[in-house]
Amino acid sequence: MSAAQNTPQTHRRVVSYIDKSREYYAANGYDQPYRWASYDTVPFEPWGDRDLSQARIGVVTTTYPKGDEFKSKPAYAYAADPIPESMYTSYLSWDKDATHTDDVGSFLPLAVLEQLADEGVTGRPSPRFYGAFTAYSQRRTAEDAAEILAWAREDQVDAMLLVAL
């Protein structure tokens, strides 16, 4: 354990992507800043007395399997076994200079959920994982959300991990 070290800052250290993207697109000459979804109230479903060791966990990603059928970026449900060796990520905004997405485990926790199920921490994970397009259209995302809920019910998913790349 290293000793705690104070590194004083003049600005907040955590990046604000709302600020960054607004300034970036303004510099690109777009005059209307994107308006991010923002709600006063937040739905909350407590875990309650559910049993994690029996729970079926699902995963939602913004990345896409490779294949022509995904070119139009539909919402999708896709077999979680075998775990895809790679996913299509280049359409998304992520830090392509600082890192890479060659290891799907760094953004799609399917292998680790299998492992945790093997150890009895959770039940078997959902046989499918789900994908939604991160459109700059909140209406489109709402449509994707309805489809994903229907698939989650079909697959009897008890809880969902949603990973934003």
Added chain:
Amino acid sequence: MSLVARHLEEAGIPTVVIGSAQDIVETCGVSRMIFVDYPLGNPCGKPGDTAEQRFVAEEALRLLTTAVGPRMTYRLPLEWGSDDWRPNYMHVGADNLADLQAAGEARRASQAAAREAGVTWQGDDEG
């Protein structure tokens, strides 16, 4: 992604959002967030680091089962190892303003041409 989480939560399915853009997720408002303060791309742990990826998933399950109310963000005690990416990502400065303006103009021209031709989705190189 936060909107999907909210929709599932409203329907009675508990959720955890795992992400690195804390402000976007919290501005929308979700029940539970695992915040990994990394450059965008690896919110489930560094590439190749299976122990760390396991830690992130375990902490997500812990937040899933223990959150006492909405808007609970747990910032994991993980460090990328360098802060260089923070100012570099989507950098805007005197050194690249002209390039950004030109790139924006080129993009608008190509979008206008596509609209003219009736193309609604231009597809991409991969996928």
